[in-house]
Amino acid sequence: MSHHEHGSTLPENRTLHPLAPLGWNTRTAEAFDALADAHELRPARVTEARRGSVGVAMPEAATADLSPRVRKAAETDRSTSPTSGDWVALRRSGDSWTVEAVLERSGTLVRQGVAKDSHDQVLAANIDGVLICEAADQGPNVGRLERFLSLAWASGAAPVVAVTKSELAGERLPEVIELVEAVTMGPDVYAVSAHTGDGLAELTERLLPGRTWVLLGTSGAGKSSLLNALAGHEVMDTGAIRHDRRGRHTTTHRRLVPMPGGSLFLDIPGVRRIDVPGGEEGVDRTFSDINALVDLCRFRDCSHRNEPGCAVNRAVDEGELDASRLERWFRLRREAEWNRTRNDVRLRTERKREWKKLTRQGRESARHKRGGL
Ligand SMILES: Nc1nc2c(ncn2[C@@H]2O[C@H](COP(=O)(O)OP(=O)(O)OP(=O)(O)O)[C@@H](O)[C@H]2O)c(=O)[nH]1
Ligand SMILES: [Mg+2]
Ligand SMILES: [Zn+2]
CATH class of the missing domain: 1.10.40.50 (Probable gtpase engc; domain 3)
Structure with a gap:
């Protein structure tokens, strides 16, 4: 049982880990070390999920394709597909990288699939906090807030509410905050303005280094603007609110962005209709x-x-x-x-289908073997 066998020369001090600024922690390290071929693989965090590949930071930026096994698993259950915020194990071959495994997630923001056959969609993985954005000049819509809060609590990460565009509410602001606080039942509420900078310092105090937040709100709520204001420079595009009924989004891709204070933010396209996930x-x-x-x-x-x-x-x-x-x-x-x-x-139904496939494969391979003998 000698650990010298592994011949590891890595320093034991986890705080020096080069991935620490990306949120690497002991739990992630353990999940990675538990992989059978960990010594051949490299951990990385998914910053952007694309079709069939992912953008990663390790910490240097790279693109990685999905291994056949990961791809196949994603075909059966889309929620297993590596998504923004995920920790993955990469294998190098020449100049390219392949995702060999997705490490077990903690804190996932899941959007319930609403269509009959649709799968749940993992909006963000490995999050520590959900920053719900509700614009001060439009309500607030308490029913929507309750949905967002339910979704956030179901993720396992604690919600915080940002009442955005606070300067637009004028003297109505205290009333808006009061209405929001009446439904938040605990989570802190911050009034912020990306345009005037009001309230940003208070919110920033909440953003601890190495913690990952996801921004949740409708399109146009000011998520990307808030992110830019917190970052102190433009990291995301922002846009005018679209009034057409199709409601195109300014942010079209989910992206993980590091903040100057050391926290990480996942910006996602605005969500319009949120079904609360299964489980009460x-x-x-x-x-x-x-x-x-x-x-x-x-x-x-x-x-x-x-x-x-x-x-x-x-x-x-x-x-x-x-x-x-x-x-x-x-x-x-x-x-x-x-x-x-x-x-x-x-x-x-899925298990039954999988099982049928497996037994069919089993029968076929048995037939092959008999034929070969
Ligand atoms: N007056 C005012 N306008 C703001 C503020 N923050 C954002 N906006 C405006 O609100 C609009 C939408 O902002 P975005 O940051 O793109 O909104 P978003 O939530 O990222 O939208 P999606 O990416 O579509 O989900 C833009 O026109 C912003 O200029 C603010 O603090 N005050
Ligand atoms: Mg946006
Ligand atoms: Zn009763």
Whole structure:
């Protein structure tokens, strides 16, 4: 059991790791070391996912193709395809690089596939925080915020809300912040303006070195502008809000961008329609106020509609809980539940299909062997 066998000459001090500025940590290091052929591979972080290849930083920038195995896995389940923020293991052959493995993810922002056969889409991998952007001059739209918050909590990363374009709200700003805080239930809310620089210093204090954030918001919410303002120079293109119904996005590719303070940001195209992912955890975290009341209902299986002793209905009657917030909770819960069962069915169908394929291959190879004898 001598570790000298590996003949590693790497220094033990992980803080000196050249990938540390990209968010490399002990968990990632362990996942990489666990690969059977780790000594032949090089770790890198995906900065941009393209069709069939990825842009990586290791830390120098490179492009890597997908190995046949990674490609095949992605064909079966698109969510396994290396995406922005992923840690991957690369093999070198001559001047080119191939992605041999995608390391296990922690903190993934997943967009639920809505079409019947569609797969979930991993919007960002290995994120520590979600920075939800909501423009100060357009609402706020609390229902949308609750969806974004549910999605963020489901990712495993903590959400923070940036009320962008704060200078446009004028004297309405305190009211806007109050409305936002009424639905955030904990996550911090920052009023920021990319144009005047207001609030940027406060937000910057939250951005610790080596931590990865993803920007979540509708198109035109000011995500890329905020990123540029935080970076102090133009790292992303920004654009005028498009008023056509097709709502083209200014940012069309997801990209990982390092910030001067050492944090990392994933800028993604704005999302218009967000289905809450399968599983109710995200919704429950978002509606922690209602969730706390549920524990106080007389019946464990209370549906919070008309039962006696319902603490949720009592809170509405006593004016402590907004009836429309309760309705939105019902809706998001139903949706999350529906998506979970749908995912279960899809998984079962997929496994069955895979299994059929494998047994068919097994039969064929057995036939070949017999024929060869
Ligand atoms: N007045 C004002 N306008 C802003 C501010 N931040 C962004 N904008 C404007 O809002 C528009 C959209 O900004 P973007 O940063 O491109 O928005 P985005 O969220 O990245 O949009 P997508 O990339 O399409 O998802 C641009 O016209 C910006 O100039 C701000 O702080 N104040
Ligand atoms: Mg953008
Ligand atoms: Zn109840």
